[in-house]
Amino acid sequence: MNPAIQRTWSAEDVSTFLGVPVATLYQWRHRGIGPKAARVGRHLRYLEEDVLGWFRQQRDAA
Template identity: 60%
Template sequence: MAANDGLWTIRDVAAYLRVPTETLYRWRKVKYGPPAARVGRHLRYEPEAVRSWVRQQAAA
């Protein structure tokens, strides 16, 4: 996973969640899934925000 800036790429998140990148794009379109920030043309994810989102889903 990307360690250069501390943020994860969409591929990193897909690997962590074990879902295809297309699933993350679809979730984003319907306002579901872990929060992402757009950096230029790219999506970036804060690792702790992804982990927090997973914990919330497990608790629901």
């Protein structure tokens, strides 16, 4: 998919996908250990490919 038109995921979307609370995502971001995210105004947004890539890294490290 063209990254320019790729839909971003909200923190709630990522929370649902990973099965963790939204607060955990914010803690991970603060500690620099979670999936890459960007601020869009006041909102935190994730690219699907970044979340899936981070998840695969966690899986492979286990």
